[in-house]
Amino acid sequence: MSFVLPLxxxxxxxxxxxxxxxxxxxxxxxxxxxxxxxxxxGGRSAQPQPSSLSVEIETPKPVENEVKSDASxxxxxxxxxxxxxxxxxxGYMIDFRFRxxxxxxxxxxxxxxIMPYMIDQQTGATFIVPSPPKIGPLRAGxxxxxxxxxxxxxxxxARYVKSGSKITVVVGDFKVQDIVVDAVDRHLL
Numbered sequence: 665m666s667f668v669l670p671l672x673x674x675x676x677x678x679x680x681x682x683x684x685x686x687x688x689x690x691x692x693x694x695x696x697x698x699x700x701x702x703x704x705x706g707g708r709s710a711q712p713q714p715s716s717l718s719v720e721i722e723t724p725k726p727v728e729n730e731v732k733s734d735a736s737x738x739x740x741x742x743x744x745x746x747x748x749x750x751x752x753x754x755g756y757m758i759d760f761r762f763r764x765x766x767x768x769x770x771x772x773x774x775x776x777x778i779m780p781y782m783i784d785q786q787t788g789a790t791f792i793v794p795s796p797p798k799i800g801p802l803r804a805g806x807x808x809x810x811x812x813x814x815x816x817x818x819x820x821x822a823r824y825v826k827s828g829s830k831i832t833v834v835v836g837d838f839k840v841q842d843i844v845v846d847a848v849d850r851h852l853l
Contacts, residue, residue, distance in 0.1 A: 742838055743769030747813055749831060750846040755823040757802075758782060758791070758845060760816045760833055767808045774805040774814075778836040782818040785830040785841070791818045 738744055743766025752759040760782070764770045772778070780803065782791045793816060795801045802817035816833070825831065827847035833840050 738840065739765055741769070742773065743767065744773065746840065746843060748846055749833075749843045750848060751820070751825075751827060752817065755826075756820050757794075758818040758820050758825055758831070760818065760843075761813055762815075763813050764808055764810055767810050770808060773835050773838050774808055775836065776801070780816050780818075780833065780835040782825075783832040783834065784825050785832055789824060791820060791825070793817060794819045 735745060738746065743764060745763045745765055747761040747763055749758060749760045751757075762773075779801075780793050783789070784791070793801045793803055804814045804816075808814075816835075825845055827845055829845045830841075831843050831845060833843060
């Protein structure tokens, strides 16, 4: 059986002045401090009363360029059409595919200075684009051509995002919500 000695007892023991009277005095002092703490709180831990609690809920500010996955709005504003968001690399990556319909409107999505990220809508977890040293960020697009499909690969560590999850993809001012992740590429079936 092990126990911890109060600091005052340890100090007396180190000095070699440990006797029964000092030991009892130190124990009485410790018990007195504990008892006075319990008396103030009424025998329970001190917690604020429910009436003194207040909760402030901040309403999110609308994002100017936020787009619900409405195909016509995506085509009109950003010049793209979402093809798929699917699990890849055994579920450790999310492959986001989109078709460029208007290269001029879609140019901002391909800006290498802007770092894209993905948000799991259920938990709010954020995922980035991996950037291996030899090949750089896992996203396509140097010479943007219309009617061509491009990709952005997002990391999915520990297979956090599952098939059927809803995600939001953000690239600078471009933000599209409610994209459902597929288990496999439906275009290959």
